Amino acid sequence: MTSKQKMPLIEFLRQMVLIRRFEEKAAEMYALGKIAGFCHLYIGEEAVAVGAIGAANPDDYIVTAYRDHGHALARGLEPKRVMAELFGKATGVSKGMGGSMHLFDAGKNFMGGYAIVGGHIPVATGIGFAMKYEKKDQVVLCFFGEGSVPSGNFHEALNLASLWRLPVVYICENNRFGMGTPVERSSAVYDIAHAARAHDMPFHHIDGMDVTDVYTQMQKIIEAVRKSKRPIFVEARTYRYMGHSMSDPAHGHYRTKAEIDEQKKRDPILTLQQQLLEKKEITKEEIAKMEREIQDIVQESVEFADKSPEPPLEALTEYVYAP
Amino acid sequence: MAHIAYREALGQAMSEEMRRDEKVFLMGEEVGFYQGAFKVSRGMLEEFGPMRVIDTPITEAGFTGVGIGAAMVGLRPIIEMMTFNFSILAMDQIINNAAKVRSMSGGQFTVPMVVRGPGGSAARLAAQHSQSLESLYCHIAGLKVIAPSVPKDAKGLLKSAIRDNNPVICFEAQALYGTMGEVPEGEYTIPIGVADVKREGKDVTLIAWSKMLLLCLRTAEELAKQGIDAEVVDPRTLRPLDMETILQSVRKTNRVVIVEEAWPYASVGAEIADRITHEALDILDAPVERVTGVDAPIPYAKNLEQAALPSPEKIIQAVKKVMYLE
Numbered sequence: 162m163t164s165k166q167k168m169p170l171i172e173f174l175r176q177m178v179l180i181r182r183f184e185e186k187a188a189e190m191y192a193l194g195k196i197a198g199f200c201h202l203y204i205g206e207e208a209v210a211v212g213a214i215g216a217a218n219p220d221d222y223i224v225t226a227y228r229d230h231g232h233a234l235a236r237g238l239e240p241k242r243v244m245a246e247l248f249g250k251a252t253g254v255s256k257g258m259g260g261s262m263h264l265f266d267a268g269k270n271f272m273g274g275y276a277i278v279g280g281h282i283p284v285a286t287g288i289g290f291a292m293k294y295e296k297k298d299q300v301v302l303c304f305f306g307e308g309s310v311p312s313g314n315f316h317e318a319l320n321l322a323s324l325w326r327l328p329v330v331y332i333c334e335n336n337r338f339g340m341g342t343p344v345e346r347s348s349a350v351y352d353i354a355h356a357a358r359a360h361d362m363p364f365h366h367i368d369g370m371d372v373t374d375v376y377t378q379m380q381k382i383i384e385a386v387r388k389s390k391r392p393i394f395v396e397a398r399t400y401r402y403m404g405h406s407m408s409d410p411a412h413g414h415y416r417t418k419a420e421i422d423e424q425k426k427r428d429p430i431l432t433l434q435q436q437l438l439e440k441k442e443i444t445k446e447e448i449a450k451m452e453r454e455i456q457d458i459v460q461e462s463v464e465f466a467d468k469s470p471e472p473p474l475e476a477l478t479e480y481v482y483a484p
Numbered sequence: 485m486a487h488i489a490y491r492e493a494l495g496q497a498m499s500e501e502m503r504r505d506e507k508v509f510l511m512g513e514e515v516g517f518y519q520g521a522f523k524v525s526r527g528m529l530e531e532f533g534p535m536r537v538i539d540t541p542i543t544e545a546g547f548t549g550v551g552i553g554a555a556m557v558g559l560r561p562i563i564e565m566m567t568f569n570f571s572i573l574a575m576d577q578i579i580n581n582a583a584k585v586r587s588m589s590g591g592q593f594t595v596p597m598v599v600r601g602p603g604g605s606a607a608r609l610a611a612q613h614s615q616s617l618e619s620l621y622c623h624i625a626g627l628k629v630i631a632p633s634v635p636k637d638a639k640g641l642l643k644s645a646i647r648d649n650n651p652v653i654c655f656e657a658q659a660l661y662g663t664m665g666e667v668p669e670g671e672y673t674i675p676i677g678v679a680d681v682k683r684e685g686k687d688v689t690l691i692a693w694s695k696m697l698l699l700c701l702r703t704a705e706e707l708a709k710q711g712i713d714a715e716v717v718d719p720r721t722l723r724p725l726d727m728e729t730i731l732q733s734v735r736k737t738n739r740v741v742i743v744e745e746a747w748p749y750a751s752v753g754a755e756i757a758d759r760i761t762h763e764a765l766d767i768l769d770a771p772v773e774r775v776t777g778v779d780a781p782i783p784y785a786k787n788l789e790q791a792a793l794p795s796p797e798k799i800i801q802a803v804k805k806v807m808y809l810e
Contacts, residue, residue, distance in 0.1 A: 317547075
């Protein structure tokens with residue numbers, strides 16, 4: 162079988178458009194006050210989660226940071242339950258206890274969004290440790306931004322994973338900015354993937370704006386990790402169109418609108434649509450139909466979230482301790 | 485009954501649980517080949533092998549996080565801190581992840597993990613190696629905290645902690661590792677959240693845990709010579725707190741002195757004093773007295789270290805104060 166036959170590009174397009182429209186709707190709902198707190202949108206970065214999670218087995222573990230809506234949707238969490246979580250409703254994936262930054266779904270091995278920069282990297286490493294301990298074949302995909310690469314948690318975890326040979330793929334989504342600080346002002350190593358060298362870990366660069374590249378490379382990487390039981394580091398170069406969170410401006414002191422516009426020329430969704438049209442694997446009508454279907458799903462998600470009840474007051478302390 | 489050391493009791497607890505449940509493992513600095521910095525894990529590497537008795541690099545945040553991830557998918561890690569001073573490096577993992585994953589996932593994931601090691605002062609270890617940090621962990625919803633004082637409690641409570649489905653912080657003490665005590669033969673556990681009256685008396689209640697419990701027992705003998713009959717209550721678990729046993733004692737004596745090695749500001753003793761005052765004000769014959777470490781980093785100099793810590797003299801003085809004998 163050729164890699165082309167294996168590549169479900171139409172499905173990837175559908176997932177990326179779903180994430181894009183879902184995030185645009187989340188921004189709208191944030192403006193209306195339906196969503197509050199910190200809400201970090203994934204617009205511009207869709208190809209990374211879709212390609213990487215698409216290349217994993219459904220029971221491989223996903224651990225990510227707080228910009229987690231895209232990963233949740235790519236893993237197949239129900240859009241309406243993700244939206245309900247953003248609304249703080251009892252029907253949300255985390256029962257309204259987590260919110261935007263803490264999406265969890267045990268049934269889908271979606272191990273959570275974590276909101277202390279770099280703090281989840283050791284946790285993901287621990288899941289990898291458990292796979293080794295229990296002689297299981299699953300692999301852990303650990304996503305984080307380049308802003309966590311200078312942190313101690315990152316280096317402690319990568320050292321342990323490499324030292325103990327744990328089946329973890331560390332996927333750095335390098336979107337250029339840790340909030341408003343560009344990578345060249347936060348990391349002595351500009352080529353982020355080279356950080357893996359300190360831990361004797363193989364590394365790869367992938368084009369985070371091209372789902373085909375993400376998927377084809379990640380397929381090989383994940384299978385290499387599964388076979389060799391050694392971790393691999395991946396730097397996916399991507400770009401965030403929106404502000405760091407909904408509370409932050411898209412541009413201003415730290416970058417220009419012109420820079421964002423320039424990056425949008427490489428938009429992962431438009432690029433894939435263009436490729437598929439050129440190869441006649443999709444028609445404009447089919448793209449329009451896909452858009453309509455997705456807009457319906459997103460609209461239904463909002464209606465579901467809106468109608469859902471808030472968590473009962475007992476939930477306040479219900480989950481603090483396990484029986 | 486077997487007469488064994490505190491460190492041996494802890495080692496037995498871990499080994500018995502590891503024999504009972506293959507999901508239990510021990511991880512920390514020097515726990516394996518070195519046989520444990522304080523020899524608590526002596527012999528365990530030989531019995532269980534390097535996959536279950538795991539030496540780590542000096543990376544508390546890293547290996548504590550590893551424990552949390554492993555626990556989330558069903559393993560039962562015991563994370564050894566060489567001393568609790570070093571656990572400060574792992575507090576982000578313990579507070580932000582271990583204590584919160586269950587709540588923020590709406591109950592989907594639990595962290596059945598023990599973090600254990602010695603806290604408190606030992607012999608002139610100076611400011612960075614002498615801290616009693618119980619209150620920092622007791623402050624955090626989602627954690628349980630135990631602080632056994634004698635070998636029997638150490639073994640029984642640690643076994644319960646390993647079987648508990650929540651993160652449990654277990655404070656031991658370097659000065660306790662060599663202390664001896666009676667331990668029942670065969671299988672037993674001591675439930676988390678149950679205090680123990682270590683000495684019965686009628687005149688005053690002394691409340692203390694870990695190393696300070698032994699100090700209070702010794703001081704009680706001294707008080708007895710002076711005609712004062714002290715009851716000594718050991719909470720054993722600091723979170724959740726067994727207030728019922730404490731209040732039963734207070735109802736009997738009407739006078740309380742809380743003794744702890746930690747600093748006075750926002751301490752566990754302050755919490756206990758607050759609860760006693762709130763729940764039993766009408767039966768107190770005097771305000772609750774607290775004997776604590778002095779509110780300063782613990783110095784190296786012998787005389788200053790001694791002056792920084794609770795002593796029999798300070799306890800006797802506090803007892804006399806609540807009995808209006810001064």
